[in-house]
Amino acid sequence: MAAxxxxxxxxxxxCSLLVQSPPGQTSQVYHDLRGILFDAESNAADKIDDAKLQAAAAVALQEYNTQQLVTATLDADASGSSANAVVICQAGQAPNQPSDAQAAPGVRRYIHPRLQKTFLFDHIKRTVSDVQDLEPADEEAEEQRKALEKALDEYVRDxxxxxxxxxxxxSSAPVHEAETLAESVQKAAESDASAPAENTAAVSADKEDKDDEPSAESDEAAADDKDDPVAAVEAAEAVESSSAAAPAAAAAPRVPVKTTYVLHHVGNRYNxxxxxxxxxRASYVVDVEARVLTASLGVHVHYFENGxxxxxxxxxRTFSLTSSGAAAIANEVATLVAQHEDAWQAQLEQAYDQxxxxxxxxxxxxxxxxxxKLDWDKVLNYKLGDQLARS
Structure with a gap:
């Protein structure tokens, strides 16, 4: 246990060190950590094999790739189009994920919104497989998404x-509306549970009309149920749960869906x-209903020559939106993105100049x-004491 x-x-x-890998250097960090962990002089009970290391690294690399917004490319053979890249992020995860028993460690399904495709992404190998078509989304939401995509693409290319x-x-349900739905369903279940089981009585009456002469086997089974208290309780609970669940499900109101738009763009330079x-890295969340743009910028640079x-x-940062309409909102968002990133870039340059x-x-x-300046070739000829006294 201790080992x-x-x-x-x-x-x-x-794994915590692997998550902190500098840009473009996860492979080097992984191999260095592997050499440290696979110590030939370590105890046999304390050794870590490749399978255990890869399973742990899969979880760490999934976190790293999602946070760092790594990219994946669907080539022409897989997508039926020219090479197209997509950002790997939490917002891009497909909603219907395979169970842990079916999915390999570190393999998750993601969405390519531009191509309307889904694909499996291996976070360890960073490879794409099993490309499938994606069902079309809500037309109004897709119109706004495409407008934002076009504006962001023009900015990034520039x-x-x-x-x-x-x-x-x-898409998600607002929190307060989800709570209201849960309360209404709970109240319906409580009221139906306290009311008599009318549906059950009606069903039994119809059965009596159809079966005027019940068989001896049914009489014996009923007698056994009456004699067995456990069976009687289980039968009663089953009837109550079925009678309460049906009205609650029928009375459940439809929750209105709220759509927010997540914009990511990333620029990598490896040398x-x-x-x-x-x-x-840049991430933006556009809430059209609240007219709010939330921004988050990140930069990570690594110099390691002789150090x-x-x-x-x-x-x-958070901005307020004033436009209305898909195209106008997209143009305003692109303008705010450009102003925000230019201002931060200028502040970074000024800070490092100072x-x-x-x-x-x-x-x-x-x-x-x-x-x-000190002439080191004549350092023995200096009369440091006299010069310090005159200074």
Missing amino acids: SSASNTRLNEA RYPDGVSSVFAV LSNFWSGRW NVQLNASRP LAEHAFKALRRQLPLTRQ
Whole structure:
């Protein structure tokens, strides 16, 4: 038990490091962690095999890929179209997921909204398989989604040479309406449970009319039920549950559906041969009914030549929308996205210019107290005491 607990602890720590992988370096981090975990000198009871490591890594990589907005491509053979990329995210998960017993670890089904397709994505191998057609969504929601998609695509093509964007329509029931529905169903069930079982009496009366002379076997079965209290209670509970469930299901009102639109775009730049990589992530949620745009930006840059320096920054913000109509809302959202990202980019550049000019220079003196550069070839000839006294 202690050895198993120790191996699980090591796996959890390794997966936490895997989730923190810099952009474009999950494979390197995975192989390094594998070399650390597979220590030849470790105890036999504490060893971690490949199957256990891959199962744990599948969960970690699914979290990493979803958070970092990695992309997947449906090629022409699979989609019947030219190569098209889509962002892997939580909003893009297909609603009908296979059970855990049927799905392989780290394999989930996602939606390609532009092509109206669904596909299986392997979070470990980052491969696409089993592409299927997607049923068309609500026409009004799809019209707004396509307008937002067109506006976002134009913006991303202009600003991010290798950027990928996706727009998803997410439908859900409002919380207060879902609670009202649950209360109405509960009240209907309670009222039906307290009322006499009229339907049951009617059914039994009809049966008596049809069967004027019941058989001896039915009489014996009824007598056995009367003599057996457990069977009698179970029969009564079954009748009450069936009579209460039918009116409750029939009286359940239809919950109105609320649609929000999730916009993602991501730009990746990998240059590992020159020891740097970076990723820009942007996520927006458009609530048309509330006329609110929620933004969340994130940038992660890694320099690792003779060192290890990372920039990991994020910025959330909320905007109000004033337009109406699918095209007008899409144009306003694209304008706000451009203004927001340009402003944050300028602030980042200004902050790091000040960091180089002020913060780093404040860490050390640029010149010694003599206000002159030190000639290290003549350092033994300096009369440091006299010069320090004159300074």
